[in-house]
Amino acid sequence: MKYFLLPLFMFIVFSASGQTYKPFKVNLSVGYAQPLVTGISGGVLFALEPKYGITDHLDVGVRLEGALVARGVTVNGRTSTGEVNYLGSYLLTGNYVFGKTKTRPFIGLGGGLYRITSSGLIEITDGQSWEEVTLTAANKWGALLRAGIKAGHFLVSVEYNAVPASIAHLGSSRLKSRNDYLGIKVGFDIGGGKRKLGSE
Numbered sequence: 001m002k003y004f005l006l007p008l009f010m011f012i013v014f015s016a017s018g019q020t021y022k023p024f025k026v027n028l029s030v031g032y033a034q035p036l037v038t039g040i041s042g043g044v045l046f047a048l049e050p051k052y053g054i055t056d057h058l059d060v061g062v063r064l065e066g067a068l069v070a071r072g073v074t075v076n077g078r079t080s081t082g083e084v085n086y087l088g089s090y091l092l093t094g095n096y097v098f099g100k101t102k103t104r105p106f107i108g109l110g111g112g113l114y115r116i117t118s119s120g121l122i123e124i125t126d127g128q129s130w131e132e133v134t135l136t137a138a139n140k141w142g143a144l145l146r147a148g149i150k151a152g153h154f155l156v157s158v159e160y161n162a163v164p165a166s167i168a169h170l171g172s173s174r175l176k177s178r179n180d181y182l183g184i185k186v187g188f189d190i191g192g193g194k195r196k197l198g199s200e
Contacts, residue, residue: 020100022192023053027155029187033067033087037178040072043084045183049093053192059095063110063144064088065183071135073177087179088115089161091144103151110144114163116179135177140164142180153193159183 027049034042045068051061071085091112097104118137140163148157163179 019056021056025189025192026050027187027189029185031185033069034182035069036180037072040070043069057097061093063091063093073175086117108146114140114142135166153189155187157185
């Protein structure tokens with residue numbers, strides 16, 4: 001193991017020493033989370049993402065995010081809305097930043113664990129009768145696709161969180177609750193930025 005870690009450590013050190021930008025940064029973001037279900041309103045999200053710049057263009061990091069959104073359940077073509085639901089995520093991320101100017105576009109990918117809390121009681125109706133159902137909490141593996149613009153220390157991004165749906169049964173009916181959502185975020189990097197001329 002030590003023979004593997006030594007070259008990796010040396011690569012990181014030499015990569016950082018030749019960079020125009022400081023490698024360590026922590027991003028703080030807030031934004032809007034929109035479930036991808038027709039008729040379901042969105043909510044707020046907040047995120048923390050420590051990142052390390054392997055090169056001036058490639059960052060790797062860990063995204064910790066929480067989103068508060070309404071839970072939607074579809075059964076027999078009808079969608080019912082439940083209580084506000086919390087989706088927490090713990091993802092490894094990679095971002096590629098284009099150019100070296102002050103304003104730079106970027107794209108990114110990520111993957112990891114999403115924690116979905118219980119839905120609370122959701123009332124399912126067919127227009128004449130109704131029943132109540134609760135979707136239990138679950139952990140699901142998911143993925144992230146993002147694109148955005150970085151201007152100095154500020155970032156604006158759009159992120160698609162691909163999370164498998166929750167499935168339950170009520171009698172002979174199959175209930176489906178989508179967990180994927182779109183995040184629109186604004187954030188600020190603490191650290192990073194261009195090195196001063198002549199700095200180490």
